[in-house]
Amino acid sequence: MATDNASHPLAVHIRDRLASDARTVEFGIDVVxxxxxxxxxxxxxxxxxxxxxxxxxxxxxxxxxxxxxxxxVELPHQTRRVDGASW
Incomplete structure (x- = not known):
């Protein structure tokens, strides 16, 4: 039976790359x-x-x-500030 290994060195390496790569800068992605x-x-x-x-x-x-x-995941419509700019 296969188990997920989030502490595998490769999983850690990929999470580090996602967090440091200018194209992604992702901290919320699980990698196993x-x-x-x-x-x-x-x-x-x-x-x-x-x-x-x-x-x-x-x-x-x-x-x-x-x-x-x-x-x-679709984000809710952006709320407009009083000055008309998006938050």
Whole structure:
């Protein structure tokens, strides 16, 4: 039976890369290694963000298979300030 290993050195390395890469700077993505598969989990606001997270993980994972379980979650409509600018 396969178990998720969030403390695997590769999982730690990928999380560090996601946090430090200018394309992603993601802190809320879970990364686990399950046998020879890197599993990404979490939520992001856009499909582009999801794709960038996968790209950075692929670069850091040296050819291992990536299972991108990151979901795109619609954000509520932006609230407008009194001066008309978005927050």
């Amino acid at each position: 290694v399950r046998e020879d598969v890197v599993v990404l989990r979490g939520q992001v606001a856009t499909a582009r963000r999801r794709a960038l997270i996968e790209a950075v993980a692929r670069e850091a994972a040296s050819g291992l298979r990536i299972a991108n379980d990151v979901t795109v």
